[in-house]
Amino acid sequence: TAGPVNLYEARFASGKQRILAIAENLVCPWPDCKVPADRCLVHHIDAHKNGGQTNPSNLSALCSYHNGVNDDGARARRREKSRGRMMRHRSKVKLVTPGRNLLGNTHELSTVGAMDLIK
Ligand SMILES: [Zn+2]
Known part of the structure; x- marks a missing residue:
């Protein structure tokens, strides 16, 4: 496939x-x-408004509901309770809870994505 997948800004x-x-x-x-x-x-793991780039390593699929509740820093500024934020940890996209626990989705399809198949 020709053309960019790293679009940065x-x-x-x-x-x-x-x-x-x-x-x-x-x-x-x-x-x-x-x-x-x-x-x-397509969700920016590090929010675009906070300088997160539009590169595959900083992007993840995320449903519209969870994209809305993901804490990109704005909740603390508005003094709202955080539900955590997505981050990439050891090549997997996971939720960091407000208590700093890392949680992945345990859905059966969560273990057969492209990155799981090439390991
Ligand atoms: Zn979701």
């Missing part, structure tokens, strides 16, 4: 980046979520 993911994000996480990676990746948004 672009606000939105390209079609190619969306395909990569869906291939990596076949369901939303938030624990216990069942929304299939083809119904998810």
Whole structure:
């Protein structure tokens, strides 16, 4: 496939980046979520407004609900209770809870994404 997958400063993911994000996480990676990746948004793990780049390593499929509750720092500024935020840990996208626990989605499709298949 020709063309960029690292777009750095672009606000939105390209079609190619969306395909990569869906291939990596076949369901939303938030624990216990069942929304299939083809119904998810492409989420910046480090928020674009905080300088997060539009590169595959900083992108993940995430359903619209969990994209909305993911804490990108704005909740602390608004003094709202955090539900945690997504982060990449050892190549997997996981939730960091407010208590600093790392949780992955245990859905059966969470272990057969593209990155799991090439290990
Ligand atoms: Zn979700």
